[in-house]
Amino acid sequence: MREAMQTVYVNEFTNGILDPEQEMLGPVKNGGHIIANTAPGCWGPMITPRIRGGHEVTKPVFVEGAEVGDAIAIRIKSIQVTSMGTSSGNDAPVEGRFVGDPFVAVKCPGCGQLYPDTKVVGTGPESVRCSNCGTDVTPFVFTNGYTIAFDSNRRVGVTLDKTAAEEAAKQGRSFMNTPENSVQNPIVAFAPHDLVGTVARLRPFLGQLGTTPGRAFPDSHNAGDFGQFLVDAPHEYGITREQLADRTDGHMDINRVREGAILICPVKVEGGGIYIGDMHAMQGDGEIAGHTADVSGIVTLQTIVIKGLNIDGPILLPVGEDLPYLAKPITKKEKATAQKVAGQWGVRQLEDSLPISFIGTGANLNEATENGLQRAAEAFGITVPEVMNRATITGSIEIGRHPGVVTVTFLAPTSYIDQLGLTHLVKDQYRDLLE
DSSP states (O other): OOOOEEEEEEOOBOSSEEOTTSOOEEEEEEEEEEEEEEOOOTHHHHTOTTOOSSSOOBOOEEETTOOTTOEEEEEEEEEEEOOSEEEEEEEEEOTTSBSSOTTTOBBOTTTOOBSOOEEEOSSSTTOEEETTTOOBOOSEEEEEEEEEEEOTTSSEEEEOOHHHHHHHHHHTHHHHTOOTTOOOOOGGGGOOOSSOSOEEEOOOEEEEEEEOOSSOEEGGGOSTTGGGGGBTOSSTTOBOTGGGGGOOOOBOOOTTSBTTOEEEEEOOSTTEEEEEEEEESOOOTBOTTSOOOBOOEEEEEEEEEETTOOOSSOEEEOOGGGSOGGGSOOOHHHHHHHHHHHHHTTOOOOOOEEEEEEEEEOSSHHHHHHHHHHHHHHHHTOOHHHHHHHHHHSEEEEEEETTTEEEEEEEEEHHHHHHHTOHHHHHHHTHHHHO
16 A cells, blocks of 8 residues: 555546446545546536446545545535536437447447447537447437536636537637546537527536445446436446445535535445546536536545444535525524523423434435435434424425435434534534534
8 A cells, every 4th residue: 555645636537437446546644635637527428438437537536544334524625617618408318329328338329339439520419420430429419408608717607609609619628628638528519509698607516526336336327316227237337226225426416515515425445435526517406407517627625534434325514505594503592592482381401403414315306315314314323203303394305416316404413413423523614603
């Protein structure tokens, strides 16, 4: 094992497969930092058949001292968009160009080669061609798409008309500022322009952030909803329904996983294997279009090992302003009022509480909610009905990604959080709201 480093710089990517058997980068020291130049997610990799996971995430980083059964708290120190703009929109798969799953196993309809190398010829939706036979090989097309350009400060974006979108398409990788080691085709090559003159605010976040699963997973399928497509799949990455439990839910598309948030991830392989990708410039709850504005960017993370915190899926500590209204910490003034009510009714002691958010994933939103509730109950050693009550009167269920990622957020008794060894971390995160 190499000597652990205080800072690990990452500019290398997987081929779309998160494989615990592959060597990791690092190691990074417990408490150290990861600085990564990330590649765009969804659409670029989706039109690049040699990438086998639907995304192009960074190679995982080994964290010193992280053992199976621990957890790693990942503090998102900064996120900076570097792309000038991007293209995105709704997708439709093209039949005859994949084996079972267009995100994972693309097959050239001309020469029949699986995972073919490609080249970009011109612009437009037929510009991605098989390097072997020249056939249009893209497994996805837009049903409604747009090209968006950002201001120099990366605060707002404007969707472009046909002429401007085609100009961006000609610039390709430079317009998207794709990292040097990325192999994806630039999605702006398709030059979609169904939305023109739409103005959108930027608030970047990470659609993929987490730890390496316990078995080889296509990166975009490391979640309870997308992972369903792997069950009994006809390609080489097919798994059983039981093996889906080896996921770590790193692909969440939760817009609250942004600068200032803390994500606590399970360790299911030695060293954890932190990976990063799928940065989005903006997204409303649910990512209802299926995709949003995928961009390149620079990310700085801090890693903190939490020994013995054996969790099945991620726990999120969002920034204070992203907490649901009912889950914000009780203020001193509110507690004083509550104390008076308690005195009137003979209640001797009030709970001290802190916010916490459990990630749940599943085949649909109902299953994802059940998963999140169960994870919270198991972590605290309480019943699911208790979690349901607390999430109803002191929290909220919020959609991360449709169809099957949610957050179960509520005010938990501080004594519960003490049991997980997270009280200091949670209080630090919400110190301004607790004063």
